[in-house]
Amino acid sequence: MQIINSVKTMQEIGNNWDAGKRIGFVPTMGYxxxxxxxxxxxxxxxxxxxxxxxxxxxSQFGPNEDFDSYPRDMQRDLELLxxxxxxxxxxxxxxxxxxxxxxxxxxxxxxxxxxxxxxRPGHFRGVATVILKLINILKPxxxxxxxxxxxxxxxLKKMLKDLNCITQIVPCHIIREDxxxxxxxxxxxxxxxxRKQALCLFKxxxxxxxxxxxxxxETIFLQKEAADLVKKFxxxxxxxxxxxxxxxxxxxxxDDNTRIMLAVFIGKTxxxxxxxxxx
Amino acid sequence: MQIINSVKTMQEIGNNWDAGKRIGFVPTMGYxxxxxxxxxxxxxxxxxxxxxxxxxxxSQFGPNEDFDSYPRDMQRDLELLxxxxxxxxxxxxxxxxxxxxxxxxxxxxxxxxxxxxxxRPGHFRGVATVILKLINILKPxxxxxxxxxxxxxxxLKKMLKDLNCITQIVPCHIIREDxxxxxxxxxxxxxxxxRKQALCLFKxxxxxxxxxxxxxxETIFLQKEAADLVKKFxxxxxxxxxxxxxxxxxxxxxDDNTRIMLAVFIGKTxxxxxxxxxx
Numbered sequence: 302m303q304i305i306n307s308v309k310t311m312q313e314i315g316n317n318w319d320a321g322k323r324i325g326f327v328p329t330m331g332y333x334x335x336x337x338x339x340x341x342x343x344x345x346x347x348x349x350x351x352x353x354x355x356x357x358x359x360s361q362f363g364p365n366e367d368f369d370s371y372p373r374d375m376q377r378d379l380e381l382l383x384x385x386x387x388x389x390x391x392x393x394x395x396x397x398x399x400x401x402x403x404x405x406x407x408x409x410x411x412x413x414x415x416x417x418x419x420x421r422p423g424h425f426r427g428v429a430t431v432i433l434k435l436i437n438i439l440k441p442x443x444x445x446x447x448x449x450x451x452x453x454x455x456x457l458k459k460m461l462k463d464l465n466c467i468t469q470i471v472p473c474h475i476i477r478e479d480x481x482x483x484x485x486x487x488x489x490x491x492x493x494x495x496r497k498q499a500l501c502l503f504k505x506x507x508x509x510x511x512x513x514x515x516x517x518x519e520t521i522f523l524q525k526e527a528a529d530l531v532k533k534f535x536x537x538x539x540x541x542x543x544x545x546x547x548x549x550x551x552x553x554x555x556d557d558n559t560r561i562m563l564a565v566f567i568g569k570t571x572x573x574x575x576x577x578x579x580x
Numbered sequence: 581m582q583i584i585n586s587v588k589t590m591q592e593i594g595n596n597w598d599a600g601k602r603i604g605f606v607p608t609m610g611y612x613x614x615x616x617x618x619x620x621x622x623x624x625x626x627x628x629x630x631x632x633x634x635x636x637x638x639s640q641f642g643p644n645e646d647f648d649s650y651p652r653d654m655q656r657d658l659e660l661l662x663x664x665x666x667x668x669x670x671x672x673x674x675x676x677x678x679x680x681x682x683x684x685x686x687x688x689x690x691x692x693x694x695x696x697x698x699x700r701p702g703h704f705r706g707v708a709t710v711i712l713k714l715i716n717i718l719k720p721x722x723x724x725x726x727x728x729x730x731x732x733x734x735x736l737k738k739m740l741k742d743l744n745c746i747t748q749i750v751p752c753h754i755i756r757e758d759x760x761x762x763x764x765x766x767x768x769x770x771x772x773x774x775r776k777q778a779l780c781l782f783k784x785x786x787x788x789x790x791x792x793x794x795x796x797x798e799t800i801f802l803q804k805e806a807a808d809l810v811k812k813f814x815x816x817x818x819x820x821x822x823x824x825x826x827x828x829x830x831x832x833x834x835d836d837n838t839r840i841m842l843a844v845f846i847g848k849t850x851x852x853x854x855x856x857x858x859x
Contacts, residue, residue: 308744316746404688404738404742405686405742407685408684409684410683429684433743434743437744459684460684463682463713464716465591467591467595
């Protein structure tokens with residue numbers, strides 16, 4: 302496992318991959334949980350060379366968001382990675398990724414400004430930009446991403462297609478705690494009381510799935526029921542949406558393609574989750 | 581000379597370049613003049629494989645600009661190219677480059693909204709986006725571009741650096757008619773009277789260079805003199821600017837780095853030109 306901090310060094314390696322080998326890339330902001338590690342395991346399975354990036358990307362955080370307090374523990378991350386076959390860990394500085402005169406941004410219009418994009422203006426612009434930069438540096442064949450950030454996956458798939466990038470995204474299932482809470486680096490912000498409240502996201506998903514199975518199709522009803530459940534747990538709804546998964550457009554009448562997407566504040570912590578309504 | 585209209589076919593070729601060969605790329609909108617051909621000649625000189633793209637990019641034209649009337653003559657272009665060693669001509673359809681649900685754009689902030697960008701909102705967004713797409717399809721080592729579009733070269737250099745693209749731009753000298761008019765596909769719009777008026781751009785550059793040589797450094801004076809000359813010829817000034825060539829920021833006191841940039845309307849035709857003030 303080679304740890305590389307220099308963009309230039311990493312790019313030289315990326316320019317000289319053995320053409321016969323499949324390069325698998327797992328972009329992360331570090332502070333690993335089982336979700337991240339499941340992506341690394343999947344990359345190991347599907348590629349000959351695995352690269353993991355650890356970079357807390359400042360450009361995807363809003364001015365009042367948690368960039369400074371976002372949890373970081375490089376030592377622990379590297380120890381966790383040592384259980385896998387990781388060929389390169391790429392962890393550049395912000396100064397290298399965004400020099401002072403940096404001024405180029407990638408915007409995936411429409412699908413970046415709804416859902417999480419409505420609550421976090423500029424977030425997906427930062428995500429799209431950093432991923433395009435990382436891809437240009439690393440030149441991976443496959444990029445492994447968790448479906449917890451479903452909108453992120455959708456935005457990036459669109460970017461890669463629109464910009465004729467050859468890297469393919471491999472979306473991977475959400476990894477959950479035993480009680481159903483989706484794993485997230487931000488779960489560490491929750492105190493024991495909030496940890497219980499945080500279960501409302503998964504419970505709301507399960508309730509909507511049950512109601513869908515019972516034949517309910519009107520999303521306005523499903524949404525109200527989900528919102529009521531979240532409130533009962535003490536969560537504050539940011540959004541609860543039922544969408545077509547490629548365009549992320551809201552649907553009035555759900556079908557087997559429909560996905561429930563939600564973001565909820567538990568105290569100051571904003572958590573997201575999603576699932577196909579069909580289960 | 582292979583003519584390729586399919587993005588997919590071109591990308592397959594681009595993904596399989598012989599690693600030992602240098603790929604030279606000349607992006608064009610067709611309707612070749614000696615300026616274009618000088619870029620092809622330079623690509624031949626500096627690369628083992630030369631690719632020329634011919635694509636009138638709709639996204640860099642404003643709604644009231646000349647996209648529909650922009651001159652096109654593929655047959656003549658191909659004949660002109662046959663005098664050079666061109667390995668591939670890539671000429672995709674707009675529908676392939678921008679499918680109906682296309683939504684990804686690249687913005688190089690600041691330097692895209694001044695000078696030509698002020699008169700042509702969105703122009704450089706369209707240029708940056710199409711060039712990034714072409715580069716992702718073709719994967720060239722070198723990209724040959726004329727300095728007539730000096731701001732374009734500056735914007736694209738910045739984009740390539742910011743986004744960690746390995747393609748390097750090779751800026752090439754402006755090719756001029758015998759009387760000094762910079763060659764441009766848009767010169768065809770000029771009637772004989774306007775053709776004479778159009779010389780004001782080059783004359784204004786020469787005058788500024790002479791005045792600089794005489795020791796004049798205040799750009800406000802140089803600018804006024806240049807504007808007077810343009811008016812005398814019957815041109816309408818869009819802008820005349822004296823800039824630092826990397827940032828395109830206007831300077832009050834010129835030095836040996838300063839570049840004069842100008843855009844002038846001759847009738848309805850907007851022409852541009854530029855040169856180092858030092859000559």
